[in-house]
Amino acid sequence: MKSSSLLSLLEDRRIHSGESLAQTLGISRTAVWKQIRKAQAEGVEIRTIRGQGYQLISTLDLLASDRIRKALPERLHNVIALDVLDAVDSTNAEVARRLTSGLKGVPVVVADSQTAGRGRRGRQWVSPQGENLYLSLGLSVQGGFSALDGMSLVLGVAVSRALSTFGATDAGLKWPNDLFYGDRKLGGILVEIQGELQDGEVQVIAGIGINVHMKQAEMVDQPWISLAEAWPDVVWTRNALVAAIVSEVVEIIAQFERQGFAPFRDEWQARDIFFSKDLVARDGGVEGRGAGIDTAGNYQVDTPEGLVPVRAGDISLRVRS
Template identity: 35%
Template sequence: MSKRNERMIRVIELLADGEFHSGETIGEQIGVSRTAISQYIKDIQALGLDVFRVTGKGYKLSQSIELLDEAKISTALTALSESQAPVTLQRIVGSTNDSMRARLQAGQLLKAGEVLLAEAQTAGRGRRGKSWYSPFATNLYLTMYWPLNRGMSAAMGLSILVGTVLAETIRASGVNDVSLKWPNDVLVDGKKLAGILIDLEGQAVDSAHAIIGVGVNLSMPDWLEMPIDQPWTDLQSELNNQPLLRNEWVAKFIAALRAALMEFETHGLAPFIRRWLDFDDLYQRPVNLEFGERKLQGIAQGIAADGALLVDVAGQVKAYHAGEVSLRYDPS
């Protein structure tokens, strides 16, 4: 991380308590002049944090924030009797998936279940090349590494597993109306709360590697303009403003995902298909499927043993491993 970014992060850490801090005090703490602080504040605002200034008092965040903390997460994982694969926090990255892949391609040895967390992404990615909006300290940007000893074929349906674990963790937090939209969206009352992006490295039959990216809207401020082209929500809103402890929630999700991946190694996808159906947003509903220029309509019938979407098309149930799916509404 550049010196400038390190100083910017230090300013955010000072302001995280939601109290006023004078420019002079901030400058002394990070080793720059008072006049340089205003530019750091502009950089912080560009990350999606609401900072304002009052003459005679200094700078203040509009509300306090709970920053992610490696030590707190590790302590929580230990309390959950969790294996201690490394959990690394980088405040700002381009993309957590890209960073994890770069480490893998550089020949670093990664442990199964190793995690990279970020407070913000400057080049976050969704499926099909879409960008993933990633403001600072409001959401979860997580990538977990998992080896695929049986090759890429073992990754079939992996998004089903991850989505199921996400939905179960969200429901356990106190949110009831959670659903899953094949292949990788988590919804609450029809609004997107989380998404999954899985990148694969390696060979089809020899050992391969899964880079599992997860983005969850945790506590998006009302004032923040979201460049998202679909209805969305965040976990804090769905909890009716009950306190959301970010570090605790992240630890619970990491523990649940690692446990699920270990179960997947032994039993395959079958246990997760049953659990997915408890959340299936599309089941027995009319859907549209798009494959580039090709389009078809049918009735969703759940998912197959390998995680493919089952659709009844003109009385014949077919399995689809790819495609853009949406609900089809009957105007009558």
């Protein structure tokens, strides 16, 4: 039995007897008790009422494939192949496996937690259960590696558009692949590529991680913020968020494949948190003022010697302290 199945029964916050839960789930009362204890150990508040049963106290935001599909535009129902998982090593790794299996449709994997989530340059992506969004899509693009210039930036635009539909209109973008609110990290995008790099079809795995309800994360090594903290007046549900992001990504990548990065450049630059800031490359090789992105999505640094373009695969930038 998956713990999410038990929690979905308790989600109405009524009192449920151990016997009724066991009967509905087709397991023993002892197994129900073990699942209750496991959920409590993971921080879910469930009250045990002697002689009556169990009652959920926490407000949960459970992932559910039927709720995601209901929130998706009908035109996408036969386009994507959606899977919602309790746990996975990495949603990107799972999408890669599905791409090699010949699965029909755009593979979309959402997980409640990741045991080996990763970010740019192989860094660990902290992935606590039930608090954030861990989402990956498998996208096919024609034209080889050269056709992908600016794709991670375009995905940032897609996620920003999705957040705007909830009223979160002032999210920032940090080149090349991070989402920010003020000076704190809200999420990130990891793009991985497989297929024909010179010509032909390239398969792109787009991983998107967003802090939704996260309250603490001792292992995160930089200032961060969640959607719930940044926009407390918005009722954030992960199912609606998945649907909004998937819809925007599928639409924007179709346009990107036809027209390239140029139509999205101004929209990305309007959210650029580096613009006009004093920047330094982490290897110390480039210092200057942020001057926005060029037509290929490289970041331009205004130095005494002129504009220096920085490619995402070469070095990373930070604001000079």
